[in-house]
Amino acid sequence: MKQLTNLGRSLIFSLGLLIFVACASAVHRGVVAMKIDDSTAHVGLNKSEVSVGDHVELFSNQCHNIKVDGVCKKISKGHGLVTGVINNDYVSVKFDQGVTFKEGDFIEKHSH
8 A cells, every 4th residue: 555655646746747847848938139229129039939919027147156156046127018020030029118128138928
């Protein structure tokens, strides 16, 4: 009976891990390739990953003491909206008023 319990636990753990990995790989991420103006950017993101009207969150990497400990943090900078599909590889994103961004920042599509 104890082996069955351990087998059940292993099965549940494996199933949970599989679900976690599947969800983690579903994050759609793109990099700000070009700043058009103070609120609009072209983002490298395949048109099959987002649609006009999708909500996105803007992030940057904040790294300190790279030579000492190499610690980086993912910092949220604000939100935006996909406003257009430029071609297969780029979309246009308009960020909320007051959001500051630069080339190299990255976005993730909201899953809600």
